[in-house]
Amino acid sequence: MNVLVVGAGGQIGTELVPHLQKIYGEDNIIAADLRPDVVERLSKGSRALTLDALDLKSYRETVKKYNIDRIYNLVALLSATGENNPLLAWNINMGALVNSLEIAKELNCSLFTPSSIGAFGKETPHKNTPQDTIMRPNTMYGVCKVSGELLSDYYFTRFGVDTRSVRFPGIISNGCLPGGGTTDYAVEVFYEIIRKGEYTCPIPENTYMDMLYMPDALNACTQLMDADPAKLIHRNSFNVTAMSFSPKELFAAITKRVPDAKFHYSIDPVKANISASWPDNMDDSSARGEWNWNPAWDMESMIDDMLSAIKAKQN
Ligand SMILES: NC(=O)c1ccc[n+]([C@@H]2O[C@H](COP(=O)([O-])OP(=O)(O)OC[C@H]3O[C@@H](n4cnc5c(N)ncnc54)[C@H](O)[C@@H]3O)[C@@H](O)[C@H]2O)c1
Secondary structure (H helix, E strand, O other): OOEEEEOOOOHHHHHHHHHHHHHOOOHHHEEOOHHHHHHHHHOOEEEEOOOOOHHHHHHHHHHHOOOEEEEEEEOOHHHHHHHOOOHHHHHHHHHHHHHHHHHHHHOOOEOOOOOEEHHHOOOOOEEEEEEOOOOOOOOOOHHHHHHHHHHHHHHHHOOOEEEEEEEEEEEOOOOOOOOOOOOOHHHHHHHHHHHHHHHHHHHOOOOOOEEEEHHHHHHHHHHHHOOOHHOOOOOOOOOOOOOOEEEEEHHHHHHHHHHOEEEEEEOHHHHHHHHOOOOEEEHHHHHHHHOOOOOOOHHHHHHHHHHHHHHHHHO
16 A cells, blocks of 8 residues: 655644654655655654645645555645735635645545534534534635535546545644644643743634644554545545543643643634634544444543653754
8 A cells, every 4th residue: 555645844744754654654755745844844754744634636646656546635735824824825725625636536546635613603503513514614724624625526436536634623632733723722732831931812712612632643544544435424534533622621631741830811813713612512523433433532531641651852
């Protein structure tokens, strides 16, 4: 199995590449990103190259050259950054997806492109959000994610392209800083508490959002793509979650471990607005039933691991 990860230098790709290497072998994974500095970093541990996913010709040549069977398309401009430049977000998010779909169709690759809780909107039921429900997001990021889900399903039903994906909630990790999303606070807080002993949160204290710890997110990426297609009723995209908490709850749990930690709030209206429109907690029973999704990390175990990993890093 030869696998190409496009947008490999971001929060997910940085950890997905070594995860894939462990499963499919080091030489079978190609990591590609637009930014040469990121490619330089990636090339220390993997076969890495500079690639603009919006350049269809180079993208196609790369897939041909390395005889790629499976593509992970992680290219995106994330929710908060996307609101500052909506047209750019549309062009990047949809451009990379359309090119990935066309290449997957032409060269017979399977394709994973993450969707997000950002695909939901204000009218979506916020508690126990169903797999199949109202999806009317009011952000450009969300508009791209819903369009991407529909387009990916279209390529599957119309052309038989093996497209699969999940609606990731906030992903908490300590490998690479997040790239401008609404759930970034749940990562930033650990760095700031360890470095400075205090953190100023941009999200209102009682806002609940789903989250996943990175090891579970990586398993979702590979487990779904390796799942028996005959068992999949859905494809694009599956709700997946492992925990749901508010800033207030997370900070109280951190305080139990770091009693001197201080928390303040300075609300970012863009992030507050986006987070208010997203689910409080999703129902992920379709993922559990169709491909045995079964996350291992909860909030308490994630906090312990984040604190010790970031302390070790900063020492
Ligand atoms: N991180 C999360 O919490 C989260 C949550 C839900 C969904 N997702 C989705 O997962 C995917 C990956 O997210 P992430 O957090 O790793 O994003 P990120 O912003 O950290 O990384 C994106 C990467 O794409 C690269 N890139 C941008 N334009 C490119 C182009 N034209 N060609 C090639 N590379 C390009 C960037 O250099 C960057 O390294 C995205 O689809 C995102 O919407 C992430």
